[in-house]
Amino acid sequence: LAKTTQPISMDSYEGQEVNITCSHNNIATNDYITWYQQFPSQGPRFIIQGYKTKVTNEVASLFIPADRKSSTLSLPRVSLSDTAVYYCLVGVSNTGKLIFGQGTTLQVKP
Amino acid sequence: GAVVSQHPSWVICKSGTSVKIECRSLDFQATTMFWYRQFPKQSLMLMATSNEGSKATYEQGVEKDKFLINHASLTLSTLTVTSAHPEDSSFYICSGGEALNQPQHFGDGTRLSIL
Numbered sequence: 526l527a528k529t530t531q532p533i534s535m536d537s538y539e540g541q542e543v544n545i546t547c548s549h550n551n552i553a554t555n556d557y558i559t560w561y562q563q564f565p566s567q568g569p570r571f572i573i574q575g576y577k578t579k580v581t582n583e584v585a586s587l588f589i590p591a592d593r594k595s596s597t598l599s600l601p602r603v604s605l606s607d608t609a610v611y612y613c614l615v616g617v618s619n620t621g622k623l624i625f626g627q628g629t630t631l632q633v634k635p
Numbered sequence: 636g637a638v639v640s641q642h643p644s645w646v647i648c649k650s651g652t653s654v655k656i657e658c659r660s661l662d663f664q665a666t667t668m669f670w671y672r673q674f675p676k677q678s679l680m681l682m683a684t685s686n687e688g689s690k691a692t693y694e695q696g697v698e699k700d701k702f703l704i705n706h707a708s709l710t711l712s713t714l715t716v717t718s719a720h721p722e723d724s725s726f727y728i729c730s731g732g733e734a735l736n737q738p739q740h741f742g743d744g745t746r747l748s749i750l
Contacts, residue, residue, distance in 0.1 A: 557736065559738060559739075561741075566726070566744065566746065567743055567744065568639075568641070568728045568730075568741030568742050568743050568744045569679070569728075569730075569741045570741070571738045571739070571740060571741075574738050612678070612679075616736075616739075618735060618736035619735060619736075620684075620735060621667055621669070621732060621734075621735035621736070621739065622669070622681065622684065623669070623681070623730075623739060624681060625671075625678045625679040625680070625681070626678060627678050628678055
């Protein structure tokens with residue numbers, strides 16, 4: 526399984542766009558990239574998933590370059606409630622197995 | 636969207652007790668579910684893969700006799716912590732998805748405290 530590396534922590538202010546970049550140099554051809562959000566004492570919540578190029582949903586965008594060795598989660602106009610830990614994961618399509626890295630703790634300030 | 640329900644959300648029990656945690660997929664069928672453990676201020680650690688109708692597969696270092704997993708139906712997987720001790724106190728989380736290449740949906744976790 527591909528190992529992921531992302532910043533341990535980030536700070537932002539309300540209303541700003543936040544971009545969290547994750548590197549996954551050993552991603553395999555069939556692997557996909559997925560991001561989760563976790564609040565204290567809760568299970569992770571799915572944010573977005575992609576394989577290549579750009580994916581956008583109602584809460585975030587995911588940018589994946591052609592070599593797929595990294596990905597960037599973009600959160601538009603964050604609010605205080607977006608303060609959480611964000612995990613970048615590489616999933617193997619034939620096992621569904623996800624290995625969590627250390628995650629990025631995002632602190633949104635007023 | 637797909638929902639995974641986990642029960643109980645919180646349990647406190649005496650050392651030596653066995654504790655069962657249930658994980659249900661409410662609106663989809665899951666032939667495979669996953670169990671994780673999370674210690675305070677740490678990331679989730681994958682414990683095992685639960686396979687419907689067959690034996691679970693455990694990650695290296697996880698005691699299969701300690702953490703019994705049963706996946707008897709397409710909507711229910713259970714984790715039993717046998718003869719629990721204080722070091723087993725942790726946050727246990729399950730996940731399931733509609734297919735292996737689809738997003739995993741996580742339960743809200745079970746806080747286990749062993750006295």
